[in-house]
Amino acid sequence: MLFDNSIPYCGSPPVPGGVTWNFDPILWSLLALSALAYSVACRHLRRDAPARHEQISFALGWTILALALISPLCNLSVALFSARVGQHMILSLIAAPLLVLGRADVLLLQAFCVHADVPNRTEAYVAPLSFALALWVWHAPAPYNATFTSHFVYWIMHVTLFASAIALWRVLLRGVAHEPVSALIASAFTGAEMCALGVLLTFASHALFSAHTNTTWPWGWTPVEDQQFGGLLMWIPGGMVFTLHALAVLGLFLSRLDRRVGPA
Secondary structure (H helix, E strand, O other), X not given: OOOOOOOOOOOOOOOOOOOOOOOOHHHHHHHHHHHHHHHHHHHHOOOOOOOHHHHHHHHHHHHHHHHHHHOHHHHHHHHOHHHHHHHHHHXXXXXXXXXXXXXXXXXXXXXXXXXXOOOOHHHHHHHHHHHHHHHHHHOOHHHHHHOOOOHHHHHHHHHHHHHHHHHHHHHHHHOOOOOHHHHHHHHHHHHHHHHHHHHHHHOOOOOOOXXXXXXXXXXXXXXXXXXHHHHHHHHHHHHHXXXXXXXXXXXXXXXXXXXXXXXO
């Protein structure tokens, strides 16, 4: 199925009661290998092994990642734009930060002999820009529609979105203690651009994605209504996550500033 471009990667557009799981053996093998690699790394590392709570975070993130890709949500995303947006939000806002909390990013970099537990200042600015670029490009009509006609393009979409989300959460979670101002800027910028895209999709006067011209009707939605719901998913949950993070980082920054100014 991974290389069969005759139908979309996640299958034909389903109707109510007809959604299916994704049993692609290559994807299942890659997911299993990633879990095995993490387990082996945890056992062989002595001083720098992830703590127990970090391993739990990885397990939760890996499970959510796997379910987002192999559950019926994959098949449903062929019929509904809102399901595709929901899949992207789950990967970017839940699975990615949990994997970063599990130090999967650090272990992956160490496998390539790169020791970068904390993102540098360049990464702090490149990561949010990369995520914004991936988010806007893959939710533009032409690139989005192309993912339904090419499995290669489909996986380029997922890889770039998820990799940029991992890089972003490295800045937001791992770099916040060292560069709170950079993390605050990254969080505020990401929340603003995600809300802007969500608003644009919600209030568009017509359907933008030809891939869903005839696939939403069995689910009781017009293509515009489906698109509006997808925009709301990006606008409200996405904006809320980054707004709360920005407020938390701002509180941390003001607390540190208060401790510095207090004794003087």
